[in-house]
Amino acid sequence: MDEIMTNRLDRGFEKYRTEFEEAALRVLGSGWYILGKECESFEEAFASYIGSRYCAGTGNGLDALTLACRAIKLEPGDEVIVPGNTYIASVMGISIAGGTPVFAEPDEYYGIDPDDIERKITDRTKAVMVVHLYGLPAQMDRITDICKKHSLKLIEDCAQSHGAHFGDTVTGAFGDIGCFSFYPSKNLGAFGDGGAAVSASEEYIKRIKMLRNYGSAQRYVNEEVGINSRLDEMQAALLKVRLGHMAELIEEKKKAAAFYDSAIKNPALILPKVREGAEHVYHQYVIRCADRDKLQAYLKDKGIATIIHYPIPPHLSKAYAYLGVKEGSLPVTEKYAKEVLSIPMYTGITREEQERVADALNSFEA
Numbered sequence: 585m586d587e588i589m590t591n592r593l594d595r596g597f598e599k600y601r602t603e604f605e606e607a608a609l610r611v612l613g614s615g616w617y618i619l620g621k622e623c624e625s626f627e628e629a630f631a632s633y634i635g636s637r638y639c640a641g642t643g644n645g646l647d648a649l650t651l652a653c654r655a656i657k658l659e660p661g662d663e664v665i666v667p668g669n670t671y672i673a674s675v676m677g678i679s680i681a682g683g684t685p686v687f688a689e690p691d692e693y694y695g696i697d698p699d700d701i702e703r704k705i706t707d708r709t710k711a712v713m714v715v716h717l718y719g720l721p722a723q724m725d726r727i728t729d730i731c732k733k734h735s736l737k738l739i740e741d742c743a744q745s746h747g748a749h750f751g752d753t754v755t756g757a758f759g760d761i762g763c764f765s766f767y768p769s770k771n772l773g774a775f776g777d778g779g780a781a782v783s784a785s786e787e788y789i790k791r792i793k794m795l796r797n798y799g800s801a802q803r804y805v806n807e808e809v810g811i812n813s814r815l816d817e818m819q820a821a822l823l824k825v826r827l828g829h830m831a832e833l834i835e836e837k838k839k840a841a842a843f844y845d846s847a848i849k850n851p852a853l854i855l856p857k858v859r860e861g862a863e864h865v866y867h868q869y870v871i872r873c874a875d876r877d878k879l880q881a882y883l884k885d886k887g888i889a890t891i892i893h894y895p896i897p898p899h900l901s902k903a904y905a906y907l908g909v910k911e912g913s914l915p916v917t918e919k920y921a922k923e924v925l926s927i928p929m930y931t932g933i934t935r936e937e938q939e940r941v942a943d944a945l946n947s948f949e950a
C-alpha cells in the first residue's frame with residue numbers, strides 16, 4: 585500500500601492546472617518579473633479578501649513579520665508578547681527587528697492565552713503578536729480589548745489562517761498589521777516563497793513597501809537600510825488563481841476535518857476543538873497523545889507520515905538561549921511540544937486515505 589504523505593502539493597496543482605498554466609505563461613511572456621502589475625493586482629485582491637485596505641507583498645512570511653515589526657518602530661528594549669507555542673519565525677520577526685520576545689502560554693485551543701498576555705505586560709511592552717496557529721483564530725475579542733486598554737500595537741501572524749474568521753472579521757484585519765506566509769504548504773500556498781502584510785493604515789504599508797525594496801520608495805533614493813524582499817510576478821499571478829478558489833479550498837478542508845472528528849474514536853487521543861465564535865480552516869489537523877512518539881512510530885509503520893508542529897519551543901532553542909527563559913518556565917507550551925502530532929490533511933486528500941489514517945489511530949494502544 586502506498587505511503588500516505590503529510591501533504592500532496594501535486595494534487596493542489598492538478599486541481600486548477602489549466603488556470604495555473606495560463607497564469608504562468610502570461611507572466612513568462614510579459615517580460616516583467618519583479619514589482620509589476622501582477623503583484624499590484626494580487627495585493628489589491630488580497631487586501632479585499634481579508635477585508636483590510638492596503639497590502640504589501642513580500643518575499644516570505646518571516647520578512648512580512650520583520651517588516652511589520654519595523655513599521656511599528658520597535659526600539660531596542662521594546663518587548664513584544666508572543667505565544668511560546670509557535671513556529672520560530674514569529675519570534676525571529678520580533679528579534680530581527682530589534683525587539684525582545686516575551687513568551688506567553690497557549691490556551692486549550694493552542695492560541696495565545698489572554699490571561700497570560702495580561703500577566704506578561706510590563707512598562708516596556710510595545711506590542712502583542714498573536715499567531716492563529718493551525719488555522720484557528722486566537723481569542724480576538726479579548727486580545728483586541730487588552731491591546732486597546734494598554735495602548736499596545738497588535739500584529740497578527742496569519743501564516744496558517746488565511747481566510748479564517750473570528751466573529752465577522754477575517755484574521756489579519758484585527759491588528760495594526762496582519763502578516764501572511766504563502767509557503768507552498770499553506771492554505772493559500774505559492775509555488776515557491778511568498779508573503780504579505782495587510783493593514784488599514786496606508787502609512788504602515790507604504791513603509792513596508794519602502795523597506796522591502798532596499799529602503800527606497802523612489803528608485804535610487806534610499807531613505808533607510810532596507811532589505812530585498814518582494815513578492816515576484818510569477819508567485820503573485822499563481823497566488824491570485826488560488827485566491828479565487830479559497831472558499832472551495834477551505835470547505836474541502838473543513839469536510840475532511842469533520843470526517844476525522846467523527847471517525848477518530850480512540851480515548852488516548854485529544855482531537856482539535858473549535859473556539860466559540862471562530863472558524864477553523866485546518867491548515868493542520870493536530871491531535872494530542874501522551875505517548876506521542878510511540879504513536880508517530882506506530883503510524884509510520886502503517887505507512888502514514890505525520891509531523892510535529894513543533895517539537896522544540898522557541899524558548900528552548902539554541903537561537904533563543906540568550907533570553908534565559910529556562911525549561912519549566914512555560915509548562916503548557918512545553919507539554920504541547922511533547923504531545924502534538926499533525927496528521928495528513930491537504931487539498932485532494934481522499935476519503936480512503938482518511939479512513940486508513942482514522943483506522944490506524946483507532947487501533948493504536950497507548
Ligand SMILES: Cc1ncc(COP(=O)(O)O)c(C=O)c1O
Binds near residue numbers: 764765
Ligand atoms: C506561524 C508561522 N509564522 C511564520 C512563518 C514564516 O513564513 P515563511 O516560511 O514564509 O517565512 C510560518 C511558516 O513557515 C508559520 O507557520
